Amino acid sequence: MEKVFWDCPDFSLSQTLECGQCFRYQKEEDDCYTVICGQRVVTLGQEGGSIVFYGGGDIPFWKGYFDGDRSYGEIKQRLCNDDPIMAEAVSFAPGIRILRQEFFEMLISFILSQNNHIPRIRGLIQRLCREYGMPVKGDFYSFPTPIQLSHVSEEAYRSIGCGFRSRYMVDAVDKVLAGGFSTEELEKLSTDALRQRLMSICGVGQKVADCILLFSFGRYEVFPTDVWINRVFSHVYCAGEKLSPKELQKSAAERFGEDAGFAQQYLFHYGRKMKIGKE
DNA sequence: ATCCAGGATCTCC
DNA sequence: GGAGATCATGGA
Structure with a gap:
């Protein structure tokens, strides 16, 4: 089988796929992964520092998907400078990159993610x-x-296990089909305007909206705040004192600035795997 | 078994 | 505008 090598620094396939931002991959034998995005599917491996594409495929697309042009070395340096806690979180999984995933997939996926x-x-x-x-x-x-999904009923969503999120699914599909939610239109909006637009969908609150902003629209200054990041942040930066989501986001913005989204993902993965703040 | 999850909404004050 | 209950489901 044809193998194409890609030397991409600061990139671990397993860390990037398994850090919680992506739901559409499957681990294969020999530490290979099959990844799906839209109609595209690819199988990848990693040999040393090189990513290996098996069987060709649309390689330029996948390089964009993995955010291949961004210098994560510089980001990590900014984050870890004078912050030993962040340095530890980064060294735990230094190969995380923020994927550029499709809007509608992220919308539906993170609606389903709640609770x-x-x-x-x-x-x-x-x-x-x-x-x-x-x-x-x-x-x-x-x-x-x-x-x-346009003809799918609330009951049908319920039958595959969507539970109370089923009515949110119907509302999301209806609103997207009604217009004003094309990627081209949305990406022109400011981050605040885009967040408000997303939150007009029933079942999309700030956390879900922020995940879409970060994982689909590359708004790297947002800091999605869920139960895990709450635990980790309060534990490592606030001596265990719990902050309200609003206070936490303000503190994160001051601390991490334009790199908050990257910081969030390093901290989230580290905290979840190490069970920081649990029990 | 029983707990809880990458929350949002509704109701109450 | 903030605190508290409620929501379905199944993996751990």
């Missing part, structure tokens, strides 16, 4: 794709488009 475990979110999305997406390759299905 839910990551393993279960993945299962939900897998069922959604199997049920309403198109077969792409083997057992992999594309993420359903808004049109493919």
Whole structure:
């Protein structure tokens, strides 16, 4: 099989895919991963510092997906300078990069994420794709488009396990199909305006909106604040004192500035894996 | 088994 | 505008 090598610094395939930002990958043998985005599917591995594409595919697209042009070395240096705690979080998973994922996938995925475990979110999305997406390759299905979901009822979402989130799903698809939610239109908006637009969808609060801002629109200054980041942040920066989400975001903005989104992902992954602040 | 999850909403004051 | 209950489900 054709192998194409890509030397991308500060990049670990496993850390980037498994740090919680992405739900559409599957681990294969020999530490390879199959990743799906839209209609595209690719199998990748890592040999030393090089990423290996197996079987070609749209390599320029995937380099963009993995944010290949950004210097994460500089970001990490800014974050870790004079911050030993962040240095520890970064050294725990120095190969995390923030993926550039598709808007509608992120919208639906993070609506389904609320009050839910990551393993279960993945299962939900897998069922959604199997049920309403198109077969792409083997057992992999594309993420359903808004049109493919346009006829799906609340009861149908309930039957695949979406639970109380089912009515949010219907509202999200309806609003996207009604217009004003194309990627081209949305990416012109300021971060605050875009957040407000996203939050006009029922079931999208600030946290879900911020995940979409960070993982789909590259708004790297946002700091998605969930239960984990709450625990970690209060534990490592506030001597265990809990802050309100508003206070926490203000503090994170002062501390990390334009790099807050990157900081969030390093901290989130570190805190979740180390169970920091639990028990 | 029973707890809890990458929260949002509704209701109450 | 903030605190508290409620929401479905299944992985751990």
